[in-house]
Amino acid sequence: MKFEGKLAVQSRIDKVWNFISDPEKVIQCIPGIEDYSVDEEKRVTAKVKVSIGFIKGIFHASSRVLEEDPQRYIAKLNLTGSGAGSGFNGTVEIKLTSLDGSTQIAWLADVNVSGPLGSLAKPMLEGYVRRIVEQLFDCVKQRLA
Amino acid sequence: MGRWITLTVNGSKRRVEVKDNEILLDVLRDKLKVKSVKAACWRGECGLCSILLNGKLVKSCLVLAVEVDGSEILTVEGLARDGELAPIQRSFIEHGALQCGFCTPAFVLASHKLLEENPSASEDEIKESLSGIVCRCGTYYEIIEAIKDASKHYQVRKKV
C-alpha cells in the first residue's frame, strides 16, 4: 500500500526540519501512543493503541532512520511492528521544501500489513493508515504553529 | 478464579473447575480426559471436535466451558451400549470407513446423529450433513457406504 500527501506548515524550513528529525517530538504526535523509548541512534520503540473498526489491539512498533540529509531536507525511515496477530513493515520518506515563509512537507509511505488483519481488513487499512498519517501531520502542524 | 460447573458426559455426572476463558474442547480433553474428541484446526473448520451438546451437534472448539454448565454431552465413547457397538460403529469397521482414524470419532458421532434423525437419509443428505467434517485420508466413499448400510438398523429402531 502506497500513500502520499503534502501539507504546508506556516513555519521556516529549518524549524520544521528540527522538529521532524527529532523523534522525541514527533512521537508525541502519533495517535494512540502509550509508551516509547528512543536510543542514541534515533531508533524508536513504541507501544501504540490501535483500533480498526471494532478490532482493538496494542501494536509494538519500532522505527529506524535509513537516511537523513539535513542539507536537502530529506529523511527516510523504516517502520516495523506487530499486534493483533499481524505484522507490518514499511518505509516513510519525508521531504521538506521551502515556500516563501512556509514549508511544504511531502510524505510518501509504503506499508505492508501481513497476517489476519491484513487478510481481513486490507481494504480498510488503507483508510486507517491514511487517517493516522493525517492526524500525525495535523499534530505536527499545530505543534509548530 | 475458577468456577465449578456440572456436566453429564456420556451418562456420568462430572464436576469440574474451569476458568472463564477455557474452551469446552480443552476441558473435555485435558480435564475430563475425554480423548476421543480430537482437534485439527481449533477454529471450527475441520469438525473433529464435534460433540452432541444437549442433543445438538456442535464444534466444541467454539464453545466456552462456562456456558454449558448443567448440559448433557455425548461423545463417541458413549455410543456403545452394554459392550455392544452401535450399528454405525460396526458398519464403519466393516466398510473400511476409516484410515488414520483421527477424524473417525467425529464422523461416527455425526453419522449416528444423522441416522437417528433421518434413518433413510439420501446420499445428498448424507453429504450435506457431514460437510463440516474433514477426512484428509479421503475415506468419504466408504463413509457414505457405511451409513447407507447401517441405516436399516436405525429404521428398525425408529419403528420400535
Place this chain on the structure above:
Amino acid sequence: MSFGAPYLTLPEFTYHKPKSLKEALQLLNEFRDEAKVMAGGVGLIAFMKERLLAPNHVIDIKDIPELKIIEYRKGEGLKIGATVTMSEIEKHDIVREKYVALHQAVKAGSDPIIKNRATLVGNICEAIPWVDGPVPLIAYNAELEIMSVDNVRRMPVSEFIKGPVEISLEPNEIVTSVYLPDLPPEAKSLFMKFNTGSEFALATLAAYVNDSKKPRDARLVYGAVSTKPVRAYEAEKIILTNKNISEAVILAAEKASKEIDVISDVLATEDYRRHLVKLLTINVLSRIFEVG
C-alpha cells in the same frame, strides 16, 4: 510476537450470563469498550483466538428469553431474535416459503454443525466481507433493532455495516433483533453463491423483485465482492424500466459488473469477481423472471 496468531487458548476475560435483557444492557453499559457480546460465539471465539479481539468481559446473551424468538406476523413481517441460530432459521417454514433468498443464504452459509451455534445477528455483526447472512437482508430492506440502557433504535442493515469489521454500534448497544418487512404475495427473492474451492463465497447475489408493482420494485445486493455488501442501483433501474425482460437481464448483468466496487483478495481477483457478478446476475434474474 510470532507469525500470525498461532494460539490455541483464549486471552483472559470475565464471563457474564445475564438472565434478562435489562441485566445484559446494564452490564454492557458498565463495561462498554471492555466488553463483547456473545450470541452463538462462533465469530467471537474465532476472533479471540486470532487475537483480533481481547475483551475483558464477555456477555453471553443466550439465556435471555426474548432474544430467542423468531416470529412472523402478517402485515408486519418476520422478527428474528439475536440468539436464534441459523439451524432454527433454516428450518422455519415461513422463511423457507416466503423469504426464499434468506433461506438459501442460510442454507449455503456454513456447514450444518456450525449452524447449530451460529446466529444471523452474529453473522451481521462480524462484518466480514465474505459472509452470506447480511446479503439477502439488505435485499429485503431489513432493519435491526438496537438497544442500550436508555434507548431503542432501528437501523437498516445496509447502513449498519460500514466496512470490514466496522459496524454502526455504540459500545453500550446490543443488536436485539432483525426485522424483515412483510412481503407482498407477488414478491420473489433468490440468493446464489459462487464458492467453488472455498469455504467462503467469492461472490454472492441476493435479488428481490416485486413484478406486480408498476414500476417494478427490484433490489440487487452483491456480497463477498467488496468490503461490504453492495447494491447495484443502476442495474436495478434497468430492471425497473426495461420492458423486454430477457434483454434487461443481460443489460443489468453488464451494468452491475461495472458499477459496483469490487476488491481483490486472497480468494479471487477483482476481474474474476466482476465476471462472477455478471454470471450470478443472469442466473438469478432469469430464474426470477422465468425468462425462457
Place this chain on the structure above:
Amino acid sequence: MSFKYVGKPIPPQDGFLKVTGTATYTFDLELPGMLYAKLVTSTVPHARIKKIDVSRALGVPGVVRVVTGKEYPYRVGMYAGDRDLLAIDKVNWVGHPVAAVIAETLEAAEKAIDLVDVEYEELPAIFDPLEALKPDALLIHEKMEEYRHSPAFKPIPGTNIANKFTLVRGDVEKGFRESDVVLEEEFHISHVSHCYMEVQNVIAHYHLDGTVEIWTSWQNVAPVRQIMALSLGIPHNKIIVRIPYVGGGFGGKAGLGWEALVAILSKAAGHRPVKLVLSRKEQFSTAAVREGFHAFAKAGFKKDGTFNAYSVRFILDAGAYADYTVNVGRAVGYSADGCYEIPNINVESLTVYTNKIPTTALRGFGYPESHWVLEQIIDRAAKKLGIDPSEIRRKNLVKPGHSHTCTGERLREDAGDPQKVLKTLVDEIGWGKPSENPPEPWKVRAKGLSLFVKGPAQPPNAAASAILKFNEDASIDLLIATGNFGQGTVTALMQIVAEEFGLPLEKVRVDYVRDTHKSAYTWQTVGSRGLFTDGIAILKAIEDAKNQIFTVASEVLRCPKDQLELVDGEVRVKGKPWEKIPLQDIVMGYTYPNGNSIGGPVIGRGVFMSTHTTYLDPDTGQGNPTIFHTFGGTAVELELDLLTGEINILKAVEVLDLGKVINPLLVKQQTHGGLIMGTSISLYEEIKFDERGWVVNPNFTSYYLVRIKDLPREVVARYIETPQLDGPYGARGIGELTMIGVAPAIANAIYNSIGVKLDRLPMNPEYVWRALREQRPDLVEEAWKRFSKYEKIVEVTI
C-alpha cells in the same frame, strides 16, 4: 491357489479402537509433571537476529524457561543436515522458530511468546528459486560446506543449490536433431500442505541419566532416533522413540521433526517431560510442506510417435531448509521418463533454497511432479502428430524384460504389465467414445488419460526386519516397525501371518505402539514400501519360525521335515492328517508325556535387504534406484464450465498393477483416498504468500480441502495382478501411487478437447477461467452467447 486370508476383504484390524474413540494418538498422551512448549516464530523473511530479550516472558506466572537457538547450536536433518533447532543467528523465513517458551500450562506459554522481544536486522529476501539461482544472489546458507549430508546428494556451497541432480543417457542433442517434432513447454506447481488431521506433536523426556524418551506423531521410529543420535550425539540405545496411532502422514511426518528440539527443551526445563503441539497455523507456516516447482521441458518425437529425446530442467523451491526435499529433487530427476522408453534423455534437477517455508516429501514425492510434466508433454505431442493419446502411449511404453529406464536399469520381466494397465484404463473410461453432451450448452465434457510408474524413493541400503514371537496358546506377537498412519499395511501383514500359519486372524497381534526398543528395525515407512519390504522380512521370519517348529515336530512325529505341513494351526504329516501336533504344544517347546522336553519358545526373525539397488552416478544419474516398480494409470471424464472455469469430475478410473491384491477392501480404500487427495491438490490447494513472505491462507477456510460434497461422481478402481516374483505373494506397493495421475489426467482432458494448456497447479476456477480467456476467447464468447440466450431455466442447487 485359494487362500483363507490373503486376497480377502478383511476389515481394518484397528477399526474397533478407532470407532470407539479409544485409539491413542500422541495428541492424547500426557506424562506426569509434563510441561508445554510454544514456539516464538519469525515475523520477517530474512534477517540477522540482533537481540532476543526474554525477560518479560519469564515474568509470566507458570513460565519455566525460555530457550533460544544460541544455547543449543546443533545442525539437524535427515538427508541434508542444514536445519537449526531454533534460529541461531539468522532467521530464514516467516515462521522460523526463534525461541521456545516452556511453561506449566499451554495458556501461560502462549501468553509468554508475545513477550519475547526479538530485534531483527533485515536482509533482502529471495522468494523465487529462479532469483536464488542468479550468480549474484544473496546466500541463504553461507556455510553450506559445513553441513552433514547423505552421499546420495550434491549440495553446491557458495550457491543456493541444496542438491544438484544430473542424468544423462544417450545423446539428447542428436536426438532432437533426428526428431520430426520438437516441443518446448513450461510447468509450475504451487506449495501445498499435507494437512494430515493430527498436527505434528511430540513429547520428550530427557532423563537425568541421559536416556531420552520420545513420543511422537511421526511415520517411523528409526529415523527419529537416527537424526537425534547423529545431531545431538546421544548414543542410539539411550534414545527410545515410541509412536502410537498417527493421525495421517502423507510423507509430511517422515523427514526432520521436532523431537531433537523438544528433547533439548526437556533437558533445559530441569529434565521434566515437555510436550509441543503445533497449531494448524504453524502447520502452514512453520512445519515443512510440499515444495513449489518449475519445470522447463523440451521433447522430440518422430513422425510415427516415437519419443526420441527429452531434456528437462526441474527447479524445486525448497524454502529455507531442504532436508527431505533434496531426495524429492533426486526422485523427480530419475523418474523423468515415467513409463516410457526414451533413448536420449537429459535431466537436471536443482533443489534450491529460498526464504520461504521449509519443504519435504508429500505422497509420491518427485513422481507427481515429474508426471505432471511428462504426461502433458505426451498429449501435446500426440496432438501435434495427429496421433491418439492412448496410441502414442502404447507405442512408447516400456517393455518389462527388455527396456531400460532412464537410469539405465533393465526392467525385470516380472515388473508389471503396463500395456494391460493402459488397455484396462482405456476400456473403463470408454476412450474414443465421445462424452454425452452436458445439459448446459456452455459446458464441455472431456476425457483425459495419464499413466504412471513409481518405486520407493530410498537409499540403496534401506533395510527392514521382523520378529515373530509365539505365546503359550500359539497366538503370535508380530514385532514390526512399519508405521501405521492409515494405510492398512498392518492389516495386510497380519493376513499374511495368519495365512502362513493357518491360524485365525485374531491370533495375530501387532501392538499399536512402534518402539525403537521393542519393535524390529525398518528404515522408514515411506514411498509405498511397507508391504513389500516388511512383508518380505515377515515371510522370512515365518520361514525361520516354521523351521524351528518343524525341527521339533519332525523329532516328535518321527518324520522328515519336508514331509510336514502347517494346516489350521496344526503340524501334520503330509497325506496323513491324523498324525499331527497342535501348534500350542510346540511353540513353547514340546514336552513328552514323561516330562522330557525339546525345542523352546519359537521366535522367528527375518530381514529384507535390497541387494540390487545402487547409488546413482553423480554425473550421469545411472544406476538402480528402486526395489520395484508399480505401473498404473488414471483416467477422468470431466465437465468444464467455460464461463466460470469450474472443473467437475464425473468419473475417475484408476488402474494399478499391484502384483497381488492382499486386501481388496483396503486397496480400494487407498485408491479412493488417493483419487480424492489428488483431486483436491489438482483443483484447489495452494499455499499463498504475500510480498513479505507471509502465508496468507494458513487455515482450512481459504486453503480449501475437498470435502464429502465435492467427490468425483463416480470412481472405478481396477487391479491387474502380474506377480512380482520377489514380492510378498507377488505384491507391490500402492499407497502413494493413487494420487499421481489425477492432475495430468485432468489437464489432458481439457487440452484434448479444447486445446487449452493448463501449466500450473492448482487448476482452480479463476486460473482456468483466465487460461480459457487467453487461449480460446472464441469458445468463451460462444459459451457466453449460449448462456445469455439460454432458453431453459437450469435448476442450480445451492
